[in-house]
Amino acid sequence: MQSTYTFKGILAGAGIIAMAACSKDTEYAKYPYNAIETFAVTANGFTVQGAIDKDSITVYWPTYVAQPTNVTAKVTPSEKATVTPASGASVDFKTGTKFTVKAENGTTKDYFLKVVFNQPPIQLYELAIPSAEKGAVANFDLNSILKYVIEDTVQTKFYLVGNNNVSHQMKIAFVTTPQNARVLAVHIPNSADIVEGAYKIRITSGLSSYQSDGFIFGVVYPNAAFPKADNITSAVSVKRGTNITFTGKGFVDMKEARVFGYNANWMEVELGKWELVSYTATTATYKIPTDFPTGTYDFGDWSTTAIGFQLRTSDFIGNYNWANIRKNYVNVGGFVKFTITE
Numbered sequence: 001m002q003s004t005y006t007f008k009g010i011l012a013g014a015g016i017i018a019m020a021a022c023s024k025d026t027e028y029a030k031y032p033y034n035a036i037e038t039f040a041v042t043a044n045g046f047t048v049q050g051a052i053d054k055d056s057i058t059v060y061w062p063t064y065v066a067q068p069t070n071v072t073a074k075v076t077p078s079e080k081a082t083v084t085p086a087s088g089a090s091v092d093f094k095t096g097t098k099f100t101v102k103a104e105n106g107t108t109k110d111y112f113l114k115v116v117f118n119q120p121p122i123q124l125y126e127l128a129i130p131s132a133e134k135g136a137v138a139n140f141d142l143n144s145i146l147k148y149v150i151e152d153t154v155q156t157k158f159y160l161v162g163n164n165n166v167s168h169q170m171k172i173a174f175v176t177t178p179q180n181a182r183v184l185a186v187h188i189p190n191s192a193d194i195v196e197g198a199y200k201i202r203i204t205s206g207l208s209s210y211q212s213d214g215f216i217f218g219v220v221y222p223n224a225a226f227p228k229a230d231n232i233t234s235a236v237s238v239k240r241g242t243n244i245t246f247t248g249k250g251f252v253d254m255k256e257a258r259v260f261g262y263n264a265n266w267m268e269v270e271l272g273k274w275e276l277v278s279y280t281a282t283t284a285t286y287k288i289p290t291d292f293p294t295g296t297y298d299f300g301d302w303s304t305t306a307i308g309f310q311l312r313t314s315d316f317i318g319n320y321n322w323a324n325i326r327k328n329y330v331n332v333g334g335f336v337k338f339t340i341t342e
Helices: 002-025
Strands: 036-043 046-049 051-053 056-062 070-077 082-084 090-092 098-102 108-118 137-141 156-161 167-176 182-187 197-205 208-211 217-220 236-239 243-249 257-262 268-279 283-287 295-299 306-312 329-331 336-341
Touching: 036 051, 036 056, 046 056, 070 082, 070 098, 156 182
Parallel strands: 056 108, 236 336, 295 306
Antiparallel strands: 036 046, 036 070, 051 056, 070 090, 082 098, 098 108, 137 182, 156 167, 156 197, 167 182, 197 208, 197 217, 243 283, 257 268, 257 306, 268 283, 295 336, 306 329
16 A cells, blocks of 8 residues: 555656656747837827828827927837837927837837828908008907917918018917907018008918908008198189199098089089099199089088088008998088189
């Protein structure tokens, strides 16, 4: 009986020795996996996931977030693989940036970043375009007037284009108003190359650009610059076909004169237009048409024999709306006899 136990013990010992020998000889293959499983980039607290396809990682960056030059890349490689640059590193945010994944067994695979700026065309609501004086600021609401521009003054530019097709770049800023609205603030310089008048708008932002077909932006004179005409204080007698001069101050961009009277119902009626001959800051001279009705009129009255004058000046005083241009007139006052003869 004792010899039986001894034989079993010998067999058990031999089995343990054999197992130990087998365990020592076993080797496990190193992992061959060198893929990128997930990818994301973060800049200024904003994160975008990347789309992985073969060796390309495409990141679609939205238009409403400023385009960064560098991002933090969060990369998840295959199990037991490493990636260079390492996950969490700052990398150039541009197409072609390379990531190399190295498997445990040493094999590598390169991935390349493809940056797509997901930017729709710039939209400008032209009927709501503001106007501004020289030295002032015009605000373009980024929710209702101007859309799909990148809020970055490096990548977004604003130009006024004159009727000579010369572009003038404006200084801009993206700001939040006291009413909590985001606006593009356009600073109109008080310089000689920017004159009062209408301009086209050209905007470039990232890969997108926009230019208005019409002259939709007005650089205007202040309301205080509105011209004033002197009253006519003594009787006037002039011949048709000759010139007449009105005096005043602040005359600017003077145009034709409107001549009007009144009907029996005290409603204005047009008598004609007198062509501008010349003007200075204090005088405006007009030609009386050769066919203008002769007679003695009551200047300043409201009767059917009345005559009145309005001297058209710049359309760009105080405000300008290209879709509804307001003609500005300087009223001439007084109460005298006004005679036009042959």
